[in-house]
Amino acid sequence: xxxxxxxxxxxxxxxxxxxxxxxxxxxxxxxxxxxxxxxxxxxxxxxxxxxxxxxxxxxxxxxxxxxxxxxxxxxxxxxxxxxxxxxxxxxxxxxxxxxxxxxxxxxxxxxxxxxxxxxxxxxxxxxxxxxxxxxxxxxxxxxxxxxxxxxxxxxxxxxxxxxxxxxxxxxxxxxxxxxxxxxxxxxxxxxxxxxxxxxxxxxxxxxxxxxxxxxxxxxxxxxxxxxxx
Amino acid sequence: xxxxxxxxxxxxxxxxxxxxxxxxxxxxxxxxxxxxxxxxxxxxxxxxxxxxxxxxxxxxxxxxxxxxxxxxxxxxxxxxxxxxxxxxxxxxxxxxxxxxxxxxxxxxxxxxxxxxxxxxxxxxxxxxxxxxxxxxxxxxxxxxxxxxxxxxxxxxxxxxxxxxxxxxxxxxxxxxxxxxxxxxxxxxxxxxxxxxxxxxxxxxxxxxx
Amino acid sequence: xxxxxxxxxxxxxxxxxxxxxxxxxxxxxxxxxxxxxxxxxxxxxxxxxxxxxxxxxxxxxxxxxxxxxxxxxxxxxxxxxxxxxxxxxxxxxxxxxxxxxxxxxxxxxxxxxxxxxxxxxxxxxxxxxxxxxxxxxxxxxxxxxxxxxxxxxxxxxxxxxxxxxxxxxxxxxxxxxxxxxxxxxxxxxxxxxxxxxxxxxxxxxxxxxxxxxxxxxxxxxxxxxxxxxxxxxxxxxxxxxxxxxxx
Numbered sequence: 001x002x003x004x005x006x007x008x009x010x011x012x013x014x015x016x017x018x019x020x021x022x023x024x025x026x027x028x029x030x031x032x033x034x035x036x037x038x039x040x041x042x043x044x045x046x047x048x049x050x051x052x053x054x055x056x057x058x059x060x061x062x063x064x065x066x067x068x069x070x071x072x073x074x075x076x077x078x079x080x081x082x083x084x085x086x087x088x089x090x091x092x093x094x095x096x097x098x099x100x101x102x103x104x105x106x107x108x109x110x111x112x113x114x115x116x117x118x119x120x121x122x123x124x125x126x127x128x129x130x131x132x133x134x135x136x137x138x139x140x141x142x143x144x145x146x147x148x149x150x151x152x153x154x155x156x157x158x159x160x161x162x163x164x165x166x167x168x169x170x171x172x173x174x175x176x177x178x179x180x181x182x183x184x185x186x187x188x189x190x191x192x193x194x195x196x197x198x199x200x201x202x203x204x205x206x207x208x209x210x211x212x213x214x215x216x217x218x219x220x221x222x223x224x225x226x227x228x229x
Numbered sequence: 230x231x232x233x234x235x236x237x238x239x240x241x242x243x244x245x246x247x248x249x250x251x252x253x254x255x256x257x258x259x260x261x262x263x264x265x266x267x268x269x270x271x272x273x274x275x276x277x278x279x280x281x282x283x284x285x286x287x288x289x290x291x292x293x294x295x296x297x298x299x300x301x302x303x304x305x306x307x308x309x310x311x312x313x314x315x316x317x318x319x320x321x322x323x324x325x326x327x328x329x330x331x332x333x334x335x336x337x338x339x340x341x342x343x344x345x346x347x348x349x350x351x352x353x354x355x356x357x358x359x360x361x362x363x364x365x366x367x368x369x370x371x372x373x374x375x376x377x378x379x380x381x382x383x384x385x386x387x388x389x390x391x392x393x394x395x396x397x398x399x400x401x402x403x404x405x406x407x408x409x410x411x412x413x414x415x416x417x418x419x420x421x422x423x424x425x426x427x428x429x430x431x432x433x434x435x436x437x438x
Numbered sequence: 439x440x441x442x443x444x445x446x447x448x449x450x451x452x453x454x455x456x457x458x459x460x461x462x463x464x465x466x467x468x469x470x471x472x473x474x475x476x477x478x479x480x481x482x483x484x485x486x487x488x489x490x491x492x493x494x495x496x497x498x499x500x501x502x503x504x505x506x507x508x509x510x511x512x513x514x515x516x517x518x519x520x521x522x523x524x525x526x527x528x529x530x531x532x533x534x535x536x537x538x539x540x541x542x543x544x545x546x547x548x549x550x551x552x553x554x555x556x557x558x559x560x561x562x563x564x565x566x567x568x569x570x571x572x573x574x575x576x577x578x579x580x581x582x583x584x585x586x587x588x589x590x591x592x593x594x595x596x597x598x599x600x601x602x603x604x605x606x607x608x609x610x611x612x613x614x615x616x617x618x619x620x621x622x623x624x625x626x627x628x629x630x631x632x633x634x635x636x637x638x639x640x641x642x643x644x645x646x647x648x649x650x651x652x653x654x655x656x657x658x659x660x661x662x663x664x665x666x667x668x669x670x671x672x673x674x675x676x677x678x679x680x681x682x683x684x685x
Contacts, residue, residue, distance in 0.1 A: 004341045005311060014337035018323075018330070025325045025363075086319025087335070093285050094338040095311035101338075155604055159597050163587050172580040173601065176573045177608050180615040187622060219604055222520075226596040229288050249591075250674060290592050 011096045012104045019108030022081075033074035033113040034120060041066040041124045052129045059130035060138065060189035066124075067117050067142055068178055071149040072171060074113035078105065078154060079161045079224065088161075092228060098221035106154050106217060107147075114146040130189075137192045137201075141185040144205040148181050151216035158223035181208060236263045237298075238418045239284070239387060244293035246279060253279060257293070259435060261387070261418045266409055266429050269422045271437030277422040278318065280437070281391050284420065285315045297387075311339065312386040316393060320376040324365040328356060328375040331364065336382045350381040355400065369396040380408055388412060388419040448526040449668045450677055456661045463658050470651035474500075478644045485641070491555045492641060498548035500648035502571070504656050505545050508538030508578065513606035516599030526664075528595035529671065531602060533663035535581040537656070542575035566620035570613045577605045591671070 006014075023029045044062045045055055055062075082088040091101055121142050122135055130138060156173035160166035188201035237260055244257035253276035261267050269277050282288040284295060286306055295302045297309040322331050329347055336342040351360050354374040364372055373396045380388060388409075394402055402425065409419060409429050421427065478496035485492035512534050518527035549568055550560045563569060581601050588594035672678045 006337060006340050006342075010341065011338045014334050018326070018334040021330060022323060022325055081323065084319070085323060086317050086321035087323055089287060089315065089317050089319070090321040090335045090338070092287055093310055093313060093315045095307050096338065155600075159584065159601060160587070165587065169580070169583050169587050172576070172583050176576040176580065176612070177604075179573055180608075180611045183615045183619045187619060191622060215607075219600060223597070223600055225289070226593060226600065229290065229593055229596070 005095075008096050008100050011094065012100050015091075015101050015104040016108045019105055020111065023108070023112040029074075029077055030112045030116060033070045034116040036073055037066050037070040037117045037120065038124065040069060041128060045128060056129040056131055059125060059128045060134065060186050062128055063121055063125060063130070063138060063142075064145075064182055064185050067121070067146060068149060068175075068182060070117050071114060071146055071153060072174055074109070075150070075153045075157045075174070076167065076170065077113075078109050078157045080157075083161045083227070088224065088228060092225065098224070099217050102154070102158075102217040102220045102224070103213070106151055106220070109154075110147050110150040114150055118142045118146055131193055134189050134193055137189050137198055140198070140202060141188045141205060144202065144209050145181050145185045148205070148209050148212045149178055151212040151220075152177050152181075154220045155216055155223055158220045158227060161224070161227045181205070184208065237261075238263050238265075239420070240294075240296045241284065242294045242296075244280075244283070244291060244295075246276065246283065246288075246291040248276070248279065254291075254437075261420060263386075263416045263418055264413045265431060265433060266413055266419045266421060266427065267433045267435055268427050269420065269435045269437060270424070275437040277437060278391055281315075281389050281420060281422060282317075285313060285389055286310070287315075313389065314379055314383045314385040314387070315389045315391075316376050316379065317391045320372045322364050322372050322375050325363055327361050327363055328367075328378070329360045331375060332378055332382060336379060339383055342382060346382060347378070350378040351375070353381060354378045355404065370398055370401060373397055374401060377405060377408070380412070386417050388417065388421075390419065390421045390423075392422055394423050394425045448524060449529065449672055450675075452526055453665060453668050456665060460658070460661060463654060463661070467651060467654035467658050470647055470654060474644065474648040474651045478648055482640065482644050483638075485638075491552055494548055494552050496641065496645050496648050498545065498552060499645050500652040501541055501548060502545040502567075503649055504652045505538060505541035505571070505574070507653075507656070508534055508541065509574065509602065509606040509609050512538070512581070512602035516602040519595055519599040520603075525595075525671070526668075528599065529667040530660060530664050531598065532585065532595075532667060534660060535578055535585065535598070535602070537659060537663070539575060539578040539582060541656070542571055542578060545571055546575060564620060566613075566617045569620070570609070570616045573612050573616070574609050577609060581605060 041062055044058070044066075048058065049055065079088060082091065092098065094101065118139065121138060125135060125138055153170075153174045156170050156177070159173065160170050163169065184201065184205050188198065188205070192198050192201070239259075239261040241257065241259040244254050244259075246253045257280075259267070269280060271277055279288060283291050284302075286302060286309075289303075297305075297312070300308065302309045321335060322328075326334075328351055329344065332347045332350070333342060333344070336347070348360060351357065354377055356371060356374055356378070359367060359371065364375065367375070373393070377393065393405060397405065406428050409421075409427070412419060413429065413431070474496075479493050482493050482496065484490045512531050515527040515531035515534070518524050519531065546568065549565075549571070553562055553565075553568075554560045561568070581598055584601055585594050585598050588597055669678055669681070673682075
């Protein structure tokens with residue numbers, strides 16, 4: 001055998017492929033967040049009011065908060081199995097910068113747990129009577145916003161991965177951190193409905209996404225090293 | 230990278246580490262040369278696993294210096310990590326994936342890995358016919374063998390093995406000893422914790438207390 | 439060598455130095471606190487617009503100002519913990535999180551008492567400062583929660599250090615995004631809590647005294663809790679045992 005070292009890009013790709021393959025084999029990783037999103041958002045009409053006009057007013061917030069909670073619930077899977085079976089150690093002793101491998105895992109995780117939520121959101125939006133003109137805004141803001149939630153949430157997951165009672169602490173860490181994204185997402189929907197241009201909001205969220213792609217995996221990588229220690 | 234036998238590979242100096250209130254090591258020194266196996270022995274809680282994890286950079290709560298071929302591993306980890314294969318307590322094998330898929334990932338992280346090589350490594354480890362069954366259907370010993378296949382595939386200079394014999398049967402033990410012998414013949418180095426009496430020529434023992 | 443120095447030398451150095459400074463700081467704190475509280479609560483003339491409620495604002499502003507110092511402090515301490523592995527930094531940071539959560543809570547409480555009179559409601563979402571203070575409170579609590587969930591002291595120190603740095607960045611982003619959210623939801627209310635133009639110079643003088651008092655209180659409590667922490671963590675070392683024997 002003549003061994004040729006894998007490039008960072010190849011390591012990134014094999015990690016992404018592996019995580020997608022695991023998700024494909026454990027179908028509930030894909031289905032659960034999606035079902036959670038569906039169920040939570042259908043509780044709001046029951047809890048608040050079946051009146052279409054009142055629902056229309058709160059629809060944007062309902063969709064965003066449901067997406068936020070769905071993303072939080074799905075996060076726990078991100079590193080736990082790898083931590084328990086020792087794959088995480090193999091990841092840490094690989095010669096590549098952990099930043100890219102963590103980024104690959106985050107992207108893989110978003111593709112299986114975040115993207116389905118984004119794709120189903122117009123259907124739920126219809127059910128809870130989101131104003132017609134807001135559909136595309138909702139879709140695009142969720143498309144940019146949910147990856148931010150995954151990237152930022154990943155830090156909390158990495159910090160709590162070895163703990164016994166991590167669920168509540170994870171929520172305490174991640175939920176306050178998602179406030180800026182929630183504000184940007186819901187404001188975009190409300191303000192464009194009032195006639196404001198969408199581009200500005202997308203630019204702000206895009207900036208948030210770029211910022212979190214650059215910084216969050218670094219923090220996650222450091223957090224993983226701390227947790228494995 | 231081919232290195233002549235007897236040349237110093239890994240050097241640990243003045244290692245100090247405490248866990249909680251207790252000092253695990255103080256002034257611990259360790260040198261592994263090319264073509265040498267060091268067995269780390271000691272009672273439970275003496276810090277065998279911690280020592281191995283410190284060497285691999287998985288644990289950083291220590292003071293002292295660790296150098297690989299003259300460069301400190303803290304400051305220049307890339308060279309060191311690409312010549313290292315670490316197999317820990319946990320086998321690092323995902324249960325829903327097959328041995329083939331697991332190795333495609335964990336070896337693909339390090340070098341371009343061909344499926345053909347993975348098949349032959351699994352065959353050498355006595356797992357022919359299990360390449361495509363999901364790992365939760367395999368026994369603990371078989372999963373350990375999947376993990377050990379990495380030694381064949383990575384061809385690293387330094388092996389760091391934490392209790393690799395625990396779940397292996399008599400055949401497996403012989404197989405791994407054979408691998409270790411071949412490894413040192415090629416000029417490789419290894420750091421192994423085990424209570425098993427290793428049948429490897431030129432074995433050195435480090436006793437921790 | 440340097441690491442050894444940082445590890446063993448610093449806590450003892452801090453303990454000795456703080457021993458000398460503590461009486462002076464505590465005395466100054468008591469002085470400012472007594473003057474500030476009596477002035478603010480008993481003698482400050484009622485505001486023409488807010489009446490006597492302006493008096494609680496003195497304490498509120500002082501506590502609020504101090505509570506903003508916690509995350510930057512913890513982030514700096516966290517950076518020191520992660521980069522230089524200095525144990526003293528973590529001993530300071532450990533107590534700062536809980537203390538900061540308490541300061542944030544007092545800020546929220548005094549703010550809503552003031553609000554209950556001025557706005558007729560205990561809680562007002564249209565005040566951006568109350569809302570971002572609420573989230574700062576939550577984030578500080580999450581640091582406390584993470585600390586208590588990790589048994590290993592060293593690991594807890596590093597994990598909380600990282601969370602403090604991330605949290606500090608986040609508090610700033612939250613502050614700006616809440617203001618932005620607020621501006622778009624409702625134009626600033628005429629009775630915003632800043633009241634810069636509404637209060638006379640005497641109000642600001644009393645507030646100044648109170649701010650110094652609260653800052654001194656913050657420093658003194660941090661020193662006391664840190665000293666306590668030092669004794670606990672260094673209980674094996676000779677100098678701590680000497681102190682215990684002498685006591």
